[in-house]
Structures are given as structure tokens and as C-alpha cells.
Amino acid sequence: MAIFNLNINGSEHSVDVDSNTPMLWVLRDHIKLVGTKYGCGIAQCGACTVHLGDNAVRSCQLPVSAVGEQKITTIEGLSEHGDHPVQKAWLEIDVPQCGYCQAGQIMSASALLKRNPNPSDEEIESAMNGNICRCGTYTRIKKAIKTAASSENV
Amino acid sequence: MTKLKTHMGRRAFIKNTSLASGGLVLGFSILNSCKSEQAKEIAVREMPKEWFEMNSYLKIGDNGVVTIYTPNPEFGQNIRTSMPMLVAEELDVDWKDVLVEQAPYHADKYGFQFTGGSRGISARWEPLRMAGATARQMLIAAAAETWQVPKEEITAEAGVLQHAATKKSAGYGEMASVAATLTVPEEVQLKEVKDFKLVSRSQKNVDAKSIVTGRPLFGMDIQEEGMLIAMIEHPPAFGLTLKSVDGEAAKALPGIKDVVTIKSFKDGYEKGGFDTNAFPELVAIVGNSTWEVMQAKKKLKVEWQPITAYSETIAGFGGKQTINIPAGLESTTTHKSQMEALAAKPGKVVRKDGNPEVAFKNATTVLERSYSAPFLAHNNMEPLNAFAHVAGDKAKIAAPIQIPSLIIPTIASSLGIPKENIEMDLPRMGGGFGRKAYAHFVVEAALISQKVNAPIKLVYSREDDMTNGIYRPTYHATYRAAFDENNNLTALHVKAGGVPESPLFANRFPAGAIDNYMAEEWTIDSNITIGAFRAPRSNFMAGAEQAFLDEVAETMGKDAIQFRLDLLKRAKENPVGERNDYDADRYAGVLELVREKSAWKENDATKHRGVSAYFCHNSYAAHVLDLKMENGKPVVEKVVCAIDCGVVINPDAATNMAEGAITDGIGNAFYGELTFQDGVPQKNNFHQYQMIRMKEAPKEIDVHFVQNEIDPTGMGEPPFPPVFGAVANALYKATGQRHYEQPFVTGKQIVG
Numbered sequence: 081m082a083i084f085n086l087n088i089n090g091s092e093h094s095v096d097v098d099s100n101t102p103m104l105w106v107l108r109d110h111i112k113l114v115g116t117k118y119g120c121g122i123a124q125c126g127a128c129t130v131h132l133g134d135n136a137v138r139s140c141q142l143p144v145s146a147v148g149e150q151k152i153t154t155i156e157g158l159s160e161h162g163d164h165p166v167q168k169a170w171l172e173i174d175v176p177q178c179g180y181c182q183a184g185q186i187m188s189a190s191a192l193l194k195r196n197p198n199p200s201d202e203e204i205e206s207a208m209n210g211n212i213c214r215c216g217t218y219t220r221i222k223k224a225i226k227t228a229a230s231s232e233n234v
Numbered sequence: 235m236t237k238l239k240t241h242m243g244r245r246a247f248i249k250n251t252s253l254a255s256g257g258l259v260l261g262f263s264i265l266n267s268c269k270s271e272q273a274k275e276i277a278v279r280e281m282p283k284e285w286f287e288m289n290s291y292l293k294i295g296d297n298g299v300v301t302i303y304t305p306n307p308e309f310g311q312n313i314r315t316s317m318p319m320l321v322a323e324e325l326d327v328d329w330k331d332v333l334v335e336q337a338p339y340h341a342d343k344y345g346f347q348f349t350g351g352s353r354g355i356s357a358r359w360e361p362l363r364m365a366g367a368t369a370r371q372m373l374i375a376a377a378a379e380t381w382q383v384p385k386e387e388i389t390a391e392a393g394v395l396q397h398a399a400t401k402k403s404a405g406y407g408e409m410a411s412v413a414a415t416l417t418v419p420e421e422v423q424l425k426e427v428k429d430f431k432l433v434s435r436s437q438k439n440v441d442a443k444s445i446v447t448g449r450p451l452f453g454m455d456i457q458e459e460g461m462l463i464a465m466i467e468h469p470p471a472f473g474l475t476l477k478s479v480d481g482e483a484a485k486a487l488p489g490i491k492d493v494v495t496i497k498s499f500k501d502g503y504e505k506g507g508f509d510t511n512a513f514p515e516l517v518a519i520v521g522n523s524t525w526e527v528m529q530a531k532k533k534l535k536v537e538w539q540p541i542t543a544y545s546e547t548i549a550g551f552g553g554k555q556t557i558n559i560p561a562g563l564e565s566t567t568t569h570k571s572q573m574e575a576l577a578a579k580p581g582k583v584v585r586k587d588g589n590p591e592v593a594f595k596n597a598t599t600v601l602e603r604s605y606s607a608p609f610l611a612h613n614n615m616e617p618l619n620a621f622a623h624v625a626g627d628k629a630k631i632a633a634p635i636q637i638p639s640l641i642i643p644t645i646a647s648s649l650g651i652p653k654e655n656i657e658m659d660l661p662r663m664g665g666g667f668g669r670k671a672y673a674h675f676v677v678e679a680a681l682i683s684q685k686v687n688a689p690i691k692l693v694y695s696r697e698d699d700m701t702n703g704i705y706r707p708t709y710h711a712t713y714r715a716a717f718d719e720n721n722n723l724t725a726l727h728v729k730a731g732g733v734p735e736s737p738l739f740a741n742r743f744p745a746g747a748i749d750n751y752m753a754e755e756w757t758i759d760s761n762i763t764i765g766a767f768r769a770p771r772s773n774f775m776a777g778a779e780q781a782f783l784d785e786v787a788e789t790m791g792k793d794a795i796q797f798r799l800d801l802l803k804r805a806k807e808n809p810v811g812e813r814n815d816y817d818a819d820r821y822a823g824v825l826e827l828v829r830e831k832s833a834w835k836e837n838d839a840t841k842h843r844g845v846s847a848y849f850c851h852n853s854y855a856a857h858v859l860d861l862k863m864e865n866g867k868p869v870v871e872k873v874v875c876a877i878d879c880g881v882v883i884n885p886d887a888a889t890n891m892a893e894g895a896i897t898d899g900i901g902n903a904f905y906g907e908l909t910f911q912d913g914v915p916q917k918n919n920f921h922q923y924q925m926i927r928m929k930e931a932p933k934e935i936d937v938h939f940v941q942n943e944i945d946p947t948g949m950g951e952p953p954f955p956p957v958f959g960a961v962a963n964a965l966y967k968a969t970g971q972r973h974y975e976q977p978f979v980t981g982k983q984i985v986g
Contacts (some may be wrong), residue, residue: 081488097523097525098488098525098526101523101525102525105523105524105525108524109463109523109524109525110523112457113448114448114450114454114455114457115447115448115449115450116448117452117454117615117616117664118454118524118617118693119615119616119617119696119920120696120919120920121528121695121696121919122696122919122920122921124919124920124921125615125920125925127615154448155446155447155448156447156448158447162443162446162447167446167447170442170446171438171442171443171446174438174439174442174886174887174890175442176310176439176441176442176445176446177310177311177312177890177891177894178308178309178310178614178615178616178662178663178664178665178666179310179441179442179445179451179452179662179664180452180614180615180616180664180665181615181664182445182446183445183446183448186446201933204928205928205929206929208927208928209927209928209929210927211927211928212615212920212925212927213615214613214614214615214665214667214898214925215310215615215665215894215898216893216894216895216896216897216898216901216926216931217890217893217894217897218897218926218927218928218931219893219897219931219932219933219934219935220890220893221928222928
């Protein structure tokens with residue numbers, strides 16, 4: 081066990097955990113931010129996607145000891161009032177069915193639009209291919225990403 | 235207006251009112267932290283100072299805000315929006331004044347809280363509207379009493395009561411305190427479909443804001459003071475059970491509290507149809523955090539032993555049934571050869587019309603084709619989980635499950651406590667698709683909590699979830715068609731079976747449309763457990779039948795849609811047999827609608843199109859699927875879909891579900907497969923089990939509903955089964971080769 085000081089959603093958090101503990105479980109069990117989901121534990125489904133700096137990463141494969149000074153953003157911290165353009169587009173298109181994968185989808189989509197504000201269909205498909213939606217909302221996810229891309233201030 | 239005696243409902247309401255008289259009984263509020271974003275938005279406006287309970291489904295605040303308790307658990311069909319819409323429509327309240335709360339499990343107040351079998355909306359269609367209409371009538375009566383005017387002269391609309399002659403007006407909130415004291419009316423009047431103002435108009439998902447902001451909603455998200463995390467270790471193979479465990483090394487690791495064994499059923503307990511459980515004896519490991527428990531789980535030293543064969547009587551929906559569970563370690567290769575052997579022998583004849591034997595004997599040509607599909611795992615995105623806190627003879631449970639009432643007796647028996655002492659909340663499920671109808675994991679959570687004397691959350695790893703059983707069975711079907719010298723279809727024969735159940739529906743189309751028809755079935759016992767999976771039998775039979783009919787039409791030189799319509803015309807005008815369980819007109823209706831909307835052309839050489847239609851769960855669905863081959867891989871360009879499920883409550887949400895069903899069907903048709911070697915599932919996570927991803931999803935989906943005023947029927951399942959046939963038929967057009975074995979893509983080389 082060791083103490084780790086983490087910057088999550090702009091706040092400082094201190095946790096005392098084994099250094100191998102993945103950020104997924106640090107977030108869910110220790111910091112009680114449960115918006116980041118457990119789906120597979122092997123970086124195959126994308127439900128646990130968070131931002132490390134500006135990049136989308138699978139938090140189930142990110143040991144707490146590898147984070148250091150880098151800032152982590154989770155779905156809870158993507159925007160203050162749930163009004164990030166991607167979140168707004170998700171509401172406009174009414175994307176979710178069960179909703180379990182959607183936090184991961186939104187974190188992947190928002191990272192994509194940050195580095196590529198006007199992605200093509202192929203670029204969207206490539207960036208989102210690591211996120212499984214068992215309910216099959218892919219057509220709406222793609223539409224929502226395009227909606228967000230066409231809005232301002234992505 | 236439809237007058238409806240409250241007859242059945244009245245008793246329920248009286249009972250409910252008395253139950254609720256001591257204030258709102260909502261069990262315990264384990265999901266308090268899960269207050270929705272919707273509630274927060276209303277709170278910003280103004281929450282009422284006082285609530286008045288009208289019946290178990292709704293209460294009205296003194297400021298006119300209405301809380302509707304939605305009775306059925308949610309797993310993504312958006313019933314937490316559509317069910318309250320039914321109440322709000324008849325109450326005639328502004329939708330923006332409605333707050334939705336999930337009802338806990340409470341059979342007396344909420345009836346059969348079953349989400350599955352596509353029966354949610356159809357089962358709640360009248361009761362929920364009645365709940366709204368009853369409250370509205372009581373509000374009108376309260377205004378009549380207060381204003382001393384005849385109640386017939388009072389209107390109630392959008393949350394406002396008015397009396398035109400005296401120009402009196404009051405919000406529902408102002409009359410709620412009086413209304414709540416009145417006698418429940420003997421009779422209620424329900425609106426005509428044409429008068430709906432809310433229903434049949436798309437409303438946004440009430441939980442969408444909570445979902446996109448990552449609020450705790452799911453069973454997996456529950457956190458309670460003092461809660462420990464539990465995981466289970468089940469046998470690595472079907473056909474094995476627990477022999478012994480050495481948990482010392484695991485217990486020595488940091489954060490680990492205990493290693494225990496549990497037994498899910500008391501000896502001699504008579505199981506229900508949803509008590510399915512291949513692994514009733516388990517090892518459980520309990521600790522402070524999920525990661526610590528996951529690490530310690532690897533250190534468990536468990537010995538397993540073979541099960542012995544047994545028979546048991548199950549009290550299911552269809553009465554008592556005896557099933558045989560064989561011993562042994564089963565493999566897919568053996569299943570395949572067993573299925574082929576049985577398919578070659580006479581089966582049990584379930585239906586026979588005319589004289590099929592003679593028709594086949596006299597046939598000029600016979601077309602015979604066999605179809606098969608593997609076991610499928612549900613792979614819900616949220617792995618199985620449950621919270622339980624058993625203290626003494628009381629249990630508090632939060633269970634993301636589809637049928638709470640059917641697991642309560644088992645929990646009570648296994649814990650040795652009265653049923654009445656179990657409180658159960660119903661958090662949102664991260665997917666269900668039939669899997670979470672089988673709530674063995676809730677029994678496990680309760681037993682673990684009882685053993686370790688602490689509140690626990692049981693969490694299945696993805697691997698535990700995928701290898702635990704309750705799969706869509708593996709099936710096989712052989713179809714034969716007889717043709718005379720003029721190439722007319724003279725007889726049809728289907729023989730179908732599976733491990734361990736038969737997928738056959740002998741009285742479905744094309745039964746009733748063919749003079750000489752025979753349906754046979756067979757089964758092979760297995761110790762691999764199976765269960766509901768988005769219409770498990772239908773989703774195989776639809777694929778086989780619709781692919782075969784496509785080939786029959788081709789053999790006869792007929793257009794694929796017109797051929798089906800001709801058969802349906804025959805079934806309507808001069809049906810063969812009397813037990814045909816479909817409405818030929820509505821069946822033809824979806825085919826005609828999909829033909830129009832897809833701009834279907836006979837012998838269209840410009841597109842690789844497949845058509846398919848099916849009836850199940852009282853609804854009709856047809857798809858036209860366009861596919862092309864790209865670098866040896868099939869790409870679905872567009873799917874046009876037509877559905878007849880009667881009145882559509884929330885059109886955009888229903889469209890979303892149809893889009894999902896189509897994507898799910900394509901994924902399973904292309905990739906879905908679970909195989910076994912010596913009882914061991916050969917896939918345990920998504921690196922091995924291929925799920926459809928965005929790249930493989932259809933580029934475009936276009937959903938249409940038949941407009942009618944028929945009482946609503948199922949929506950969750952019906953659009954799913956016909957996808958398999960549409961994929962098979964389009965794949966044939968794109969590749970020139972018929973595909974008979976699912977999955978169509980995984981492990982195969984497809985030449986385009």
C-alpha cells in the first residue's frame with residue numbers, strides 16, 4: 081500500500097492503495113466516482129474510458145502508480161452542469177438504451193473531437209471501435225458525434 | 235370514450251390505498267444517492283411541501299408536481315419513460331411536471347413487476363392508464379365538492395381543473411388534499427387513442443441526463459456504509475461441482491475478510507422456472523475493495539468433482555415439468571454430431587396437416603436444407619451483481635433483475651427467513667436481454683451477506699459472467715419442400731431440435747398456408763444451462779425459416795416478398811388447420827410497408843438485398859437489409875424495418891429499440907458463438923467473444939411503424955428474430971452462396 085495524490089476532475093484526492101490498483105477501481109471503490117464503468121477489465125470494451133490529460137484511456141489498464149501529476153477527467157468532471165457539447169448532443173439524439181456503456185462512449189467521443197473537431201465517418205468509426213454498446217446504439221452515437229462536431233466550442 | 239370497470243383494478247386500488255395510508259411505503263432508500271438528474275431539475279424549480287397519495291402509482295404535490303412510480307425494472311427499453319407516460323396521459327398532466335421514481339418490489343402495490351417476454355407495455359397498458367384516470371376523476375370530484383358544482387361540468391386538462399360557468403379554476407395540487415380522501419370510483423373512463431396528447435408522441439428518456447453525467451443508477455453503482463465486496467468462484471466446467479476449498483492463501487492477502495462456501499438451494503426445495511443454476515455450490519471471497527478481492531480470488535485453491543446425473547421437477551409458467559440433467563463434460567463437436575444424428579431420425583410429430591408423406595412421395599423435386607446455430611452468451615455490459623444486507627431474519631436487497639417476485643421465495647427459503655421480511659429495490663440494469671430474469675446471483679449475494687454478517691455487493695467479473703451459463707441454446711432445423719411438375723409448392727416439412735430444448739413453433743407461419751405440412755421436434759439433454767435471450771427459439775427459427783422460404787421462392791422463380799404475400803393470402807382466405815397463431819393480414823401489412831419504404835424492386839440487380847419477416851410476442855416485424863462485400867467482409871449499408879406492435883407509446887424510443895435489435899441481430903448472426911470443450915466455455919471475455927462494434931454496425935437504419943389503434947403488443951423482441959434471415963438472404967445475394975450455419979462470419983472465409 082502507498083499513498084497516491086491524484087488530480088481528478090480538478091480536485092486533489094489522496095488514496096492509500098496497492099500501487100498496481102487500476103484507476104478504474106480507485107475511482108469506483110475509493111473515490112466513489114462510479115460513472116466510470118467496469119465492463120471487461122482487459123481494455124476490450126471501453127466502458128471504463130477516462131481522460132488522462134487530453135487522451136482517452138482505459139482506466140482498467142491504468143495503474144494508479146502510472147498517473148503521477150497527470151490530470152484525470154471522468155464523466156462526472158467532463159462539464160460542470162452536464163452541458164459539454166457531446167453530452168448535449170447525446171441528449172438531443174436521445175442515444176442511450178440501458179446506458180451502461182454511454183459514459184465510456186462519451187469520454188471516447190469527447191477526446192476524439194478535441195483532437196479532431198470535424199471527423200469523417202471513418203475517423204469516428206476508428207476512434208469509437210474500442211467501445212462496445214450491447215444495446216446497439218451505434219447509429220445514434222455516430223449521429224450524436226456529428227451533431228456535437230457541428231456545434232461550437234467542442 | 236372507453237368506459238372501463240375498475241372491477242379488477244378497484245380491489246387493487248382499495249388495497250393499495252390502505253397500504254399507503256401510513257405515508258409512502260418505499261422500502262428503504264438504498265438508491266438515495268441515485269436521485270435522478272430529473273428530480274434535481276424539478277427541485278430547482280420547486281419541490282412540494284406536501285405530497286398526497288392518489289394510488290400506489292402516483293402522488294400529487296401541493297404545487298402540482300406529480301410523482302409517478304414506474305413499476306417495472308428498466309434495462310434499456312425506456313419503460314421508465316413510456317410507462318409513466320401512460321399514467322400521465324390519463325391523469326392529463328403536463329409532462330414537465332412529472333417526476334419518475336422507480337417503484338421497489340411490492341407485489342400488492344405494483345402487481346407482476348416483470349420486464350421480459352416483450353410484455354411490459356402490453357401488461358401495463360390498462361392498469362397504468364386506469365391509475366391516471368382514477369386520480370383524474372378523484373380530482374374532478376374534489377373540485378365539484380369544493381366548488382359545489384356538478385362534476386360533469388368540470389374539465390381537467392394539463393394539470394388544471396376548471397368550471398366554465400362559474401369561471402372557477404384550480405391546479406391539481408390545490409385539489410389533491412381533498413381528492414386523496416375520496417372513495418376510489420367504481421368505473422373510470424379511458425381516453426380514445428385519437429384523443430391522446432402525450433402517448434404516441436416522442437418524449438425524451440427521463441434518465442438520459444443522469445446517464446450522460448455518470449450519476450449512480452445501476453446495481454453495480456451501489457455503495458453503502460460498511461459494505462464489503464464479494465466475488466464468487468464457480469466450477470470451470472459444466473458438469474463439475476465444488477469438492478473442497480483452501481482459502482488460507484487468499485485470506486492472507488491485504489483487505490480480504492473471509493472465504494466461505496454457499497449452497498444456493500435448501501435440500502428438496504422445489505425450483506421455479508427461473509431458478510436455473512448450473513453451479514448451486516460456490517466459493518465466495520469477501521473483502522474491502524473489488525481489486526483486492528479480484529487478486530485474492532486467484533489464490534483460492536479449489537477442488538472440483540464431477541456431478542452425478544439427476545432429474546428434477548421445476549414449477550414453471552407452463553406447470554410442473556421434469557428435466558433430466560446428465561453427468562459428463564460436454565463438447566461442441568459432440569453436440570454437433572448428436573444433433574445431426576437426431577435430425578436424421580423421425581422426431582416427435584407436433585403438427586400435421588393434409589398428407590405430407592404422400593406429397594413428398596409424389597414430388598417432382600424436393601428441396602432440403604439444414605440450419606444450425608451455436609450457444610450464445612448474453613454479455614450484458616453490466617456484469618451480474620447484487621447488493622444484500624441480511625441481519626437476523628431481515629434482508630435488504632438491491633437487485634438489478636427482470637423478475638423480482640420469482641426469486642423472493644428462493645431467497646426466503648435459502649436464508650430461512652419469511653418472505654415478508656425481504657425488502658428489494660430495483661436499480662437500473664446495464665442490459666438484461668433475458669439473462670437477468672435468472673436471479674441466482676441475488677440468492678448468492680444474500681447467502682454471502684448472511685454468512686459474513688455484513689452488507690455486501692456481489693460482483694461477477696466479466697469472465698464469471700460469460701462462463702456461468704444460462705445461454706441461448708444451440709439449435710438445428712431441417713426444412714424440406716416438395717414441388718410438383720409445375721414447380722408449385724405442395725408440401726413443407728420442418729424438423730427442429732436443440733440442446734437441451736426444441737426451438738419449434740409448429741403453429742406459426744408458414745403453417746396454415748400450405749396444404750400438406752408437418753412439424754417435428756427433438757431434444758438432447760444437457761448440463762449446460764439455458765434461458766431467455768431476446769426470443770431464444772424465435773431468433774433461431776426466424777433465421778432458418780426465412781432463409782429457407784427465400785430459397786423456395788427462388789426455386790419457384792418468384793419474388794421473395796410477393797411469394798410470402800401469396801402464402802399469407804392463402805392463410806387468410808382459406809387457412810389450413812385451426813391453430814394458426816398469427817394474423818395473416820398484419821403479417822402481410824409489415825411486408826407491404828417494408829416493400830414500399832425500401833423501394834423494393836423485383837430482381838433488383840443493383841443491390842444485394844435480403845428480406846425477412848417474422849411474428850413473435852404478438853407483434854410483426856419485417857426487414858429489408860442491403861449488404862455489400864468489402865475486402866472480404868460483409869458491410870451492412872442499410873436496413874429498412876417495418877413493425878406492427880399496435881399503438882406505439884413513445885415512437886422515438888421504440889425506434890431506438892428497433893435500431894438496437896437490428897444491430898444486435900446482425901452482430902449475433904455474423905459473430906455470436908460460444909463453444910465448449912469438455913464442459914469448459916471456450917470464450918470468457920471480449921478478446922475472444924466477438925461483439926458487433928461501430929465499424930460493423932449498419933450505416934443507416936430506417937424504422938417504420940404500422941399506424942393503427944390496436945392495443946400495444948411486444949417491442950423488445952419482435953424486431954430481433956427476422957434480422958437473422960435478412961442477413962442470410964442478403965449475404966447470399968452478395969456472395970452467391972447460401973449460408974446455413976451461424977455464425978456467418980466468425981471463423982469462416984467468405985468469398986464475395
